[in-house]
Amino acid sequence: MSVVDIENLSIEFPTRRGILKAIEGLSFSIEAGEILGVVGESGAGKSLTGNAIVGLLEPPGRVSGGKITLKGRDITHLSENEMRRVRGAEIGVIFQDPLTSLNPLYTVGKQLTQTILTHRNISYSKAKDRAIELLTEVGIPAPELRFDAFPHEFSGGMRQRVVIALALCCDPSLIIADEPTTALDVSVQAQIIALLKDLSRDKGVATMLVTHDMGVIAEAADRVAVIYSGRLVEIGDVRSVIDAPKHPYTRGLMDSIPQIGQNLKYLPNIEGAMPRLDGRPDGCAFNPRCKMVKPVCREEIAALRATENAGQMAACWIYDGGHKYV
Amino acid sequence: MSEQAILEVRDLKMYFDVSKPLVTRLMNRLPKHVLKAVDGLTFSIKRGETFSLVGESGCGKSTVARTIAGLNAATSGEILIDGKNLTGQKEKSSLSDIARRMQMVFQSPYASLDPRWRVRDIIAEPIRAYGLADNKEDEREQVAQLLLQVGLSPRDGEKYPHEFSGGQRQRISIARALSSKPEFLICDEPTSALDVSVQAQILNLMTRLQDDLGLTYLFISHDLAVIDHVSDWIGVMYLGRICEITPKSELFRRPRHPYTRMLLETIPDLKGGTERKPMEGEVPNPINPPSGCAFHPRCAFATEKCTRERPVLKGYDMAKVACHAVEDMRI
Amino acid sequence: MQTAKLSKWWAGFYDHDVTWSFLHSPLTMLASLVTLLLVGAAFGAPYLTSYTPFEPGSLSLMDAFLPPAWEAGGSAAHFLGTDGQGRDVLAAIMYGTQISLIVGLFSVLLSVAIGIPLGIIAGYATGSWIDTLIMRVADIQLTIPPILIALMIDGVVRTSMSNELHEEMAIPVLIFSIGIASWPQYARITRSGAMVERRKDYIAAAKLIQTPAWLILLRHIFPNVVGPTLIVATIGVAVAIIIEATLSFLGVGVPPTNPSLGTLIRIGNNFLFSGEWWITFFPAFTLVILVLSVNLIGDWLRDTFNPKLR
Incomplete structure (x- = not known):
């Protein structure tokens, strides 16, 4: 059974010049123990999706359609208070910059125990035991000593571990990790990715890993969803998407990533840039940059369709329910 | 070789005083803190080539770029452009002539x-x-x-x-x-704030410009794949020093310094799907770097000598490496 | 051709976010209307009223203490009544507002003219002795209330000038005192802006091509930090008007021969307890409305141009 189900989600920003549709008709689900990578360029809407799930959309942004179901419960339009309870009990959130998620004025131990105590009816000493257990779990050395340390006394990588411990306080069934490794050095990145993988595998947590870094996705995710200009253009098993991308955008994206030992003088690249929210073309948003563009692409948006690879779907006119007909 | 070098850097040092204000320091009897952002760098770049500095954040690679560009005054050492010393230059007109031939592209497009x-x-x-x-x-x-x-x-x-x-x-x-x-362009992480598809466009543009205009690049990046794509020579930096300088082909085929090996192991592998080994530990605080070889606390090959003695760059074939273990042929 | 250009400009102006925000803030529109009316009445006074309240020859003591037109005994000729010397209160307010506005505007101009350059220099040279010197002076001055500084300067000028000369020079002296007293806040705002800008790489790019520091300050830093300071200056005008009114109320501001709103309030204050309330009430009311409107415009400017504060 899937932990979270997103059906036809749309997010819009009303402005004086009309409504800007940031996300349109997005659907995916994440199973227990699975890591779904969500990739896209900045401005594609990948972070918005995460924020919508945890009910942290910045106004005037709003969910204008679709349904978010968490463990069978519709949480699309919960009140602020109810959403806070859901967030506390079911969803752990990890952001890019660990410093913004931690309060610099309190010790790490205090922040952990406070969070545990607000969501659970247990004694302080039990909560402290649990906090130290969590610090151990995320791989912080000498957790009893570090319990009384302030966030600034930790290094960047250790701080991100503390944020993960904080996200785990309530034994969440879903973790939303928004660029959790972007602010970290490459050597530390690998450590955090390994930790996230262990957590989802051992605890059966469903994880939504939002990032722009295909390397991180390749390493951590089980499945990957590619978002372009507010729409899901491809979704599938991580190996098939990376090794045999189906949507022309995903192909272009994969080709443009430099690889060690590739020895190309020029990198293959996609010309142009992703359109702004207020400047999307008719039809498929990728059509002005697409090398395989056909007349229909300029008029109508293709739905997600099955491709010749089982379980891999792409929103492109070159596929017609399992067959490629170009 | 030095006739062809457009840029030569000799024993460049850039120290920053990061001490607390004088009064606070006297009251709390604190010592003076000096951040050795760049601590004795020597390298040269041949005309028309791309030399890259790679390393994790805090290793001083951006400081090198800014010091060569003249945005920081070097603590000591020499920077020579076409054999003319930039650091001792007092005469304004000749300085301005050198400055014109050197330009910079910055990280943040904003x-x-x-x-x-x-x-x-x-x-x-x-x-x-x-x-x-x-x-x-x-x-x-x-x-x-x-x-x-x-x-x-x-x-x-x-x-x-x-x-x-x-x-x-x-x-x-x-x-x-x-x-x-200009003839010489300093590029400080020029694509790290961009999306990958756009990064490819900019990298291609830079390659084309180098061909068309015969430019020389000093390229700074933390991304090894980008470095591999653009460079002819690569300098790997750790805590203000170069631990290995090699031609590109050598570095990726035959990394010598243990830190270089570690860096290469942490690169996410897109195609193979092999799990990368997480590197142990993190970069230490540069204000208080480890003694001897700064990398020794994270190094699997460290011996007692490494904690004591700072290794110097020594040549091996095309490469230069600063490591006791390599020197003693332990690796 | 000319009209096409103009209409294009107008379309751009009308479509601009600032115009839109203005047209969607009724309070700001009202405040701007009131301010415009007050400014118009103040500077149009010679054309709008035939009374010349501050020429002693034109006054008639017969008309003294007339209440406003709608009260018993009031006269339609003096809509807001007259004071103890037969001066028309409405005309006095119009002329008084003119003085208040002049003092408010010019003193802020002076503060800004001192504060912005010093702030930019201090911010660009953060950590150097120049920065320390400028900001310490500003800090010291900020510990003394502006009114006290203005009082001090006024006191010095008073003792060093003859009585007539002082009366003639009263307005420039006031502008100078208030202007000098409030430059530190503009220096501070500008400095913090300059400190942010100087770290940005477009400054590095300018340094790279050997641009001298004064040109960097003038061409890059100044245009990028002046906006927020000018917005605060709008609110500063309201503050300066209040300081001027306070000084005049205390009797050290502009003399009664050429009174500002503050002077009018002080004169009228003497009659408050004998029942002639209108002499002080209407100038005071005008002052409140003027200051409130300018403040509201300032707030709107700040909210519109600095979204971070919203």
Whole structure:
């Protein structure tokens, strides 16, 4: 059974010049123990999706359609208070910059125990035991000593571990990790990715890993969803998407990533840039940059369709329910 | 070799005083803190080649770039452009001639363009500073040419930076750098703030410009795949020092320094799907670096000698490596 | 051709976010209307009223203490009544507002003219002795209330000038005192802006091509930091008007021969307890409305141009 189900989600920003549709008709689900990578360029809407799930959309942004179901419960339009309870009990959130998620004025131990105590009816000493257990779990050395340390006394990588411990306080069934490794050095990145993988595998947590870094996705995710200009253009098993991308955008994206030992003088690249929210073309948003563009692409948006690879779907006119007909 | 070198850096040191204010220091009896951001760097770049510095954040690679560009005054050491010493240069006219031939492309496409200036004025700024245009007409012509050269249209000159995407702004930044007709370009993480598909465009543009104009690049990046794509020579930095300088082919085929090996192991592998080994530990605080070889606390090959003695760069075939273990042929 | 250009400009102006925000803020529109009316009445006074309240020859003591027109005994000729010397209160307010506005505007101009350059220099040279010197002076001055500084300067000028000369020079002296007293806040705002800008790479790019520091300050830093300071200056005008009114109320501001709103309030204050309330009430009311409107415009400017504060 899937932990979270997103059906036809749309997010819009009303402005004086009309409504800007940031996300349109997005659907995916994440199973227990699975890591779904969500990739896209900045401005594609990948972070918005995460924020919508945890009910942290910045106004005037709003969910204008679709349904978010968490463990069978519709949480699309919960009140602020109810959403806070859901967030506390079911969803752990990890952001890019660990410093913004931690309060610099309190010790790490205090922040952990406070969070545990607000969501659970247990004694302080039990909560402290649990906090130290969590610090151990995320791989912080000498957790009893570090319990009384302030966030600034930790290094960047250790701080991100503390944020993960904080996200785990309530034994969440879903973790939303928004660029959790972007602010970290490459050597530390690998450590955090390994930790996230262990957590989802051992605890059966469903994880939504939002990032722009295909390397991180390749390493951590089980499945990957590619978002372009507010729409899901491809979704599938991580190996098939990376090794045999189906949507022309995903192909272009994969080709443009430099690889060690590739020895190309020029990198293959996609010309142009992703359109702004207020400047999307008719039809498929990728059509002005697409090398395989056909007349229909300029008029109508293709739905997600099955491709010749089982379980891999792409929103492109070159596929017609399992067959490629170009 | 040194006749061909367009840039030569000799024992460059850049120390920053990061002590608490004097009064606080005296009251709490605190010592003076010196951050050795760059601690004795020696390398040279041949005309027409790309030399890259790679390392994790805090290793001092950006400080090197800024010091060579003249934005920081070096604590000690020499920087020579075409054999002319930049550090001791007192005469303004000759300094300005050297400065014209060296330009820089910055990391942030947002902070590197003055938001209140039109693009044509931004690009023309170096032309005006060095008096490179005969008249207004000539200047306009030059700006239009530069815009075309970086893949924008002359009409874009009338717009303001905020009307452009990150990748386009980086093109403007490159056009500005080219406008003083430089021979040598310092590129400080020029693509790390961009999306991958745009990164490829900018990297290709830089390759093309190098071919067309015979430019020499000093390229700074933390991304090994990008480094591998652009470089001829690579210097790996750790805590203010170079631990290995090699031709590109050598580095990726045969990394010698244990730190280089670790860095290579942490690169996410897109195609193979092999699990990478997480590297142990993190970069130590540069204000208080480890004794001897700064890498020894994270190094699997460290011996007692490494904690005591600082290794120096020694040559092995094409490469130069600063490591006791390599020197003693333990690895 | 000309009209096409103009209409294009107008379309751009009308479509601009600032215009839109203005047209969607009724309070700001009202405040701007009131301010415009007050400014118009103040500077149009010679054309709008035939009374010349501050020429002693034109006054008639017969008309003294007339209440406003709608009260018993009031006269339609003096809509807001008259004071103890037969001066028309409405005309006095119009002329008084003129003085208040002049003092408010010019003293802020002076503060800004001192504060912005010093702030930019201090911010660009952060950590150097120049920065320390400028900001310490500003800090010291900020510990003394502006009114006290203005009182001090006024006191010095008073003792060093003859009585007539002082009366003639009263307004420039006041502008100078208030202007000098409030430059530190503009220096501070500008400095913090300059400190942010100087770290940005477009400044590095300018340094790279050997641009001298004064040109960097003038061409890059100044245009990028001046906006927020000018917005605060709008609110500063309201503050300056209040300081001027306070000084005049205390009797050290502009003399009664050429009174500002503050002077009018002080004169009228003497009659408050004998029942002639209108002499002080209407100038005071005008002052409140003027200051409130300018403040509201300032707030709107700040909210519109600095979204971070919203």
